[in-house]
Amino acid sequence: MLTIKDILNIYHSKIDYLDLELLISAIIGKPREFVMSHPEYRINSLKIENLKLKIARRADHEPIAYILGQKEFYGLNFRINKNTLIPRPESELLVERALDLLRSMLRSKLRNTIIIDVGTGSGNIIISIAQNLLSGRFYGIDISENALLVARQNAKLHKVSKRIKFIRGNLLEPLLKTRSTGLKDKKIIIVANLPYLAKNIYASASPDIKKYEPRLALLSGKNGLAHYEKLLIQTKKLSVVGCRLSVFMEISPEQKSALQKMIKSFFSKVKIAFHRDLSDRWRVCQIEL
Ligand SMILES: C[S@@+](CC[C@H](N)C(=O)[O-])C[C@H]1O[C@@H](n2cnc3c(N)ncnc32)[C@H](O)[C@@H]1O
Known part of the structure; x- marks a missing residue:
């Protein structure tokens, strides 16, 4: 048996203090505030062995979100694993801007509006949008079946699984394959957080990212714009119909x-409009066609 205070004293030099508190909190199943305010709380040796393994993973640069298997995004907790990117706070801007537009639409129009999240990953973006809207037709597309498994779990967890269809495919290809007949004259809203890191930026990313997050989710050719170029080509096909x-x-x-x-x-x-994130940096591009 060791107390929380003992553990903090022994391990705080190995990993960040905050991470250590989060790992203790996960192991004992109590909030971080409890860990901070109960240094005398005793933890049994089985749990300590488990904690040591998690500390070693963090010391080896594994992101805390993968160790905990979850990450908060837009006020919801999302399951994640090594097949999904860890949702980033700056991506909440995509949700906010899409919701601004959707909320400005008439209820009757919204019912027939198609909302597509391309490169859905853990499903964090489309699930957050669906949770905040009563109607609309929602799709999440990803090229990774393993990521889609996680997205479907998250949709169930947040009780929107019946409203969102998750499809495997290369960007908008699955929808274009329907010969666009069902899409003719429709209002379509596309939200995309596709891979956009240029080779040199990816090369200088931290070990937490390069060693653990899927390359497929981050790296894109043509200075990071290859995926968006393909998406624009596909979007053009939809605008033509x-x-x-x-x-x-x-x-x-x-x-x-x-x-x-x-x-x-x-x-x-x-x-074309560009929106800035909370750090005042250009983060979201919006186009209307
Ligand atoms: C930057 S991650 C974003 C994940 C999630 N939307 C988020 O915000 O955390 C990009 C996602 O795009 C997916 N992806 C990469 N290439 C793709 C393609 N050609 N078609 C569809 N999805 C793709 C990756 O598997 C990954 O899940």
């Missing part, structure tokens, strides 16, 4: 002007 489209894309701030140029090269009539 008469769909009205709003597309929200998460970017890295330095990609703003290159993406703007790319969009203009594909569409002659397009409204």
Whole structure:
């Protein structure tokens, strides 16, 4: 048996204090506030052995979210594993901007609106949107079946599994394959947090990211814009069959002007807006077609 105070004293030099508190909190099944306010609380040796393994994983750079198997996003807890990116707080801006637009629509229009999350990962974005809307037709697409397994679990956990269809596919391909007949003249809202790290940025990322998060979720060719280029080409096909489209894309701030140029090269009539994140950096590009 050791007390919380003993454990903090022994292990605080190995990993961050905050991470240590979070791991203790997970092991004893009590909130972090409890850990902070009950140094005398005694932990049995079985739990301590388990805790030691988790401390070793963290010391080896494994992100705390993977060790805990969950991450909070837009006020909800999402299951995650090594097949899914860890949801980032800056991606909440995609949810906010999409919801702003959706909430401004008439109820009757919203019912027939199609909302697609491309590169859904753990499903955090589309689930957060669906949770905040009473109607709409929701899709989550990912190229990774293993990520989709997690997204489906999360949809069940948050009681929206009947409202969201998760499909495996290359960007919008699954929808384009339906010959667009069902999509003709529809309002479609696309939210996309696709891989957008350029090779050099990925190379300088921390070991926590490079060693543990899926490369497939992060790295993109053409200075990080290859996935968005393909998405824009597919979007153009939808606009040709008469769909009205709003597309929200998460970017890295330095990609703003290159993406703007790319969009203009594909569409002659397009409204483009960029939104800043909480750190005042360009984070989301919105286009209206
Ligand atoms: C940056 S992660 C975003 C995950 C999640 N939406 C989030 O915000 O945490 C990008 C996701 O896109 C998926 N992906 C990569 N290439 C894809 C493609 N060609 N088509 C569909 N999904 C793709 C990855 O598997 C990954 O889940």
